[in-house]
Amino acid sequence: MPAATTETSIDFADLPRPLAKPFYIGTQLVDPPILQAPMAGFTNYAFRQIVREFGGAGLLATEMVNARGFVWMDEHEAEHPDRLWGVAAEARPLAVQIWDNEPETLAKVGHRLATEYQVSVVDINFGCPVRQVTQRxxxxxxxxxxxxxxxxxxxxxxxxxxxxxxxxxxRLGCTRDQINAIDVAQVVEGAGASALTVHGRTAADMFTGEADWDRISSIKPHLKRIPLIGNGDLDSAEKVVNAFKRYDVDGVMIARAALNKPWLYAQAAAAVRGEPIPPDPTLPEQKELMLHHYQLVCERFGEEKASVLMRKYACCYAQGRPGAREFRKYVATISTPQEFFDVVERYFPL
Structure with a gap:
């Protein structure tokens, strides 16, 4: 006769309690409630793969795609934009962000993304402040x-x-004198959008000053059914925790800070779950990560083009490390794999 089993008593008070719950964008679950921001020139397939390897992002996003350019390539039977590199086959969930000012063009591209590419979310950019997008x-x-x-x-x-x-x-508005985010949020919800992300600066601010999370939070009471996602200045797991504790948001979006710390999403997710925050990878591990990133870019673009493209990514990996300035000076001139490996071996901060 088998020995009697003894049930273990669980003290639920000792279990970690998450600071924020997963939420839905339409039928798409976002778990954890931490999103990777679309960033032009950076959040391509290679970067997204690295973020996925660390984990922690409940929804990843491509770089923003010019809808008019997409249509032109389609009509001329050209290859679709490099910003859609990897999208068709990569893991989900995945959002693709599009921009333009013509409803018909955006609808046409959105339909293709939803049906042909079967993306999880189609996001429309109404926040980019750069002159090429706004004034031109x-x-x-x-x-x-x-x-x-x-x-x-x-x-x-x-x-x-x-x-x-x-x-x-x-964004909050065009200028500090023209903040209209609450009115815009109600329009966004009334038009049928499934979620709203707000960057806590105006267009005129660009990326200067501090994101105004109080103004982001003030939007939430004016939304009846859709989740609010806050964005701006989240450069540590502690700041993500603070955002959920202090402000009325359903989710947060991490942007530029993750370019040199793609493991930040995993750290933030652990902190939100009430778990210990994983340490940063060691500098030798970060060096290997950068080389892995380079290999992913080479697989798409070939070694010559990838070596030039890797200049800006490599600079991100060195940012904030001792000796970063010296490394950036040399890596900014590389144009071949051998030059890249030589510079990394000699100058990457360790």
Whole structure:
């Protein structure tokens, strides 16, 4: 006769308690409630793969895709934009961010992304502050001046993408004297978007000063059904914890700070779960990670082009480390694999 088993008593008070719950964007679960921001020139397939290897991001995103350029390539039977590199086959969930100011064009591209690429979320950029997008193309944060047009765009894209959820990313307004995020948020929700992300600066601020999380949080009571995601200045797990503790947001989006710390999402996720924060990789491990990143870029673009592209990524990996300035000086000139490996071996901070 087998020995009697003894049940172990669990004290639930001793278990870690998460600071924030997973949430849904439409039918897409975001767990943990930490999102990787789309960043032009950086969040390509190689970067996303590295983030996935560490874990911690409940939703990843591509670089923003120019909808008009996508349509032109399609009509001329050209290869689709490099910003869609890897999207068709990579793991989900995955959001693709698109930008333009024409409802029909955005709807056409959104439909292709939802049906052909079967992405998890289609995000519309109403927050980019760079001149090429705002002044030249009258898109991105320029459209915050025209909430009615934003609503028309969202309605068209939502209809074209259904049932794939559509989201919007905005800033607080165009300038400090023209903060209209609450009004815009209500338009976004009324037009059928499934979530709203707000960067806590105005377009005129660019990336200067501090993100205003109080203003982000003030939007939440004006939303009836969709989640609010806050973005800006989250450069540590502790700041992510603070954001969830102090502000009325459903999720957070980590952006530039992760370019030199792609493991930040995993650290933030652990902190939000109430678990110990994993340490940073050692400098030798970070060096190997950078070489892994380089190999991923080479597989797509070939060694020659990848060596040039890797200059900016390599500079990110060295940022904030002792000797980073010396490393950046030399890596900024490399154009061949041998030059890259030589510079890494001689100058990468260790």
């Amino acid at each position: 193309a009258h898109s991105g944060s320029y459209l915050l001046r025209f909430p009615e047009l934003m609503g028309q765009i969202i309605e068209r894209v939502v209809a074209a993408c259904a049932p794939t959820p559509v989201t919007a990313k905005i």
